[in-house]
Amino acid sequence: MYKIVNKREIGHKVHSYEIYAPEIAKNARAGQFVIFRINDKGERVPLTIAQTKPKEGLVKIIFQEIGKSTFHLASLNEGDSIRDFVGPLGHPTEIKKYGTVVAVAGGVGAAEVLPVIKELKKVGNKIITIIGARCKDLIILEDELEQESDILLFVTNDGTSGIKGFVTDVLKNIVNKEQIDIVYAIGPVLMMKAVSEITKEKHIKTIVSLNPIMLDGTGMCGACRVTVRGVMKFACVDGPEFDAHGVHWEELHSRLELFKNFEKVSLDNFKNYKECRCHKK
């Protein structure tokens, strides 16, 4: 069992948990992920590691309530435990001095980009961070991102915070004005794909962290297979980071649709079970 030591809501339905898992805390590097399972009937869910505190043995995960497992996880409290927590999985991000780095994140991707820019800044890169969200309520980790970025830009679709529009509009401006050495993008598939199209034209090396459906997370089942430059890769063991310009985006997008109907059934089932229906008409 793995104990939830700290719990905080850091955005609208976005939660930050610190889980006691000393071995993972000790060995995890930026860019790696864990798989959690809440109880005996739970599914295995991958989540990027947001931060580690090796001395305290804590691993931080940040997640948004989207499906059944994240709703369920959000309903737990400090002091509760989850059944399984395995990691660190996947390869760590390659950290070296590139020069100027643009980090683009959408939604909770902000939590996943934070440890990466932190390490990239340590080795002397200039960091320009672009964070996109639907509205201001979904912007998270503002102070932490500020601290690790030389320039931090927020973009909201409705203009409630920062620039109104999409991260790609901002990215386009930057790459047209400035010499960029590498772009790191993490977030929804459509966002990463759009980022990749912009940087491909400009020949800027771009790394994306992919999030296909996973099962075991140890290279055994092939559920997370993605095509990169025409070759089959398993995101769990060969990734999760890949060269964006080689990724077969349409395939990744369609493979993520696989269990959409099941996911809805599972969530509805959970919500109906949670809510009393006595007085519903």
Next chain:
Amino acid sequence: MSQKIKMLERKSHIRKKDFKQISAGYTQKEMIKESKRCLQCETPMCIKGCPVGVNIRDFIRYLSQNNPIEAVKVLNQKNNFPAVCGRVCPQENQCEKTCILGKKGESISIGNLERYAADVTIKNDFDDIVIKKNDIKIAIIGSGPAGLTCGGDLLKMGYNVTIYESLHDTGGVLRYGIPEFRLPKKILDIEINKLKALGLKVVLNNLIGKTKTIQNLFDDGYKAIFIAVGAGLPVFPKIPGENLNHIYCSNEFLVRVNLMRSFDFPNYDTPVYRGKNVIIIGGGNTAIDSARTAIRLGAESVKLVYRRSENEMPARKEEQKHAKEENVEFITLTNPVKFIGNEKKFVKAVECINMKFDKLDSSGRKNFKEIVGSNYLIDTDMVILALGLRPNPILTSLTKELHTNKLGYLTIDNNFMTSIPAVFAGGDIVGGATVIEAMGMGKQAAKAIDNYLKINNKL
């Protein structure tokens, strides 16, 4: 010549609706009748056919005297998990193949008798085992057949044994791969719990190489390590369309159903697609297991596509028979060349080509080649690829000092030691194909580890 006493099997139209066993096993009467058929040969050929050399004649003699407790003691001398092996061993290619009765009639049903002896005594603990414990720590990596066997033997020799498992439950392929109707998980749990009662420690959710390294284990005070991480890397056919939706490798399909219990979705959270017209590619036991599982999930038709003829199929004959009884259709001498998807990239058909015998290859195995122009389509909404497995690469790729051969199998010396001193390996990660072979290696490796520690630690 006398005939085998058949185990009573449940009717196929009933059993294919659930995940319960095909047969409840012999009754006592049937067991005695069958064991009395044994000639008790002076030079038993059956023992030579057993990969771990179980004294088959003696255990059958005890059974014929209705003494399963003594029978199991004989089995346990060479085999820690007879309830498992009685069910999943390919006896027809091993002990039963060399049984002298089989020359003129039907061989003894050694597997069924083994299962009987194990099942009726399964609740018995190892109370007669007196273990003189030492405090020497040994780490086993992987809780499949090889790891459990090696760990169990070392435990009985007195060592302090810890098994590290990357998944959230023990058993390896016995848990995630072999379906409930062939090996009930209750039996596996009883066997593993017995080892735990003897002092076996199990650490789940620990992927050695990532969570901890081999060096970390030595730093933690382990004096020897046994690597038994198995062959879990799936093989894909490398043909167009193989990443279309609802094309799964058998590992994914079976892990979803067996380990994650998705047949009980949404009571369990993990989903599985229930295909209507399912195509299985492959001819091994995993292919048959996948086909029979698809049937149980409610498929209207399940077709098994295999590129050689039925004679070459590596799956057990008994399992082939069970699959056919449950309406799995065998399409042999046929190979897929392409998967075709709909506009949403879900598979809708498989383009196949007919095959014919070409020549014998250097190892004497029949080679088949495509018949040009014989392509045709089979409609489907779900494909399961069961084309075999390669060794798990994670630990070996992250541990530079571990040497592997070209195919990724760990290289070991005659004493099961890898290229790193005090690190041993066995099971599918070094080669082999069956549960019993992996168990055999686990047993021999336990002896080798004991010898090594005795010499190096001056025990």
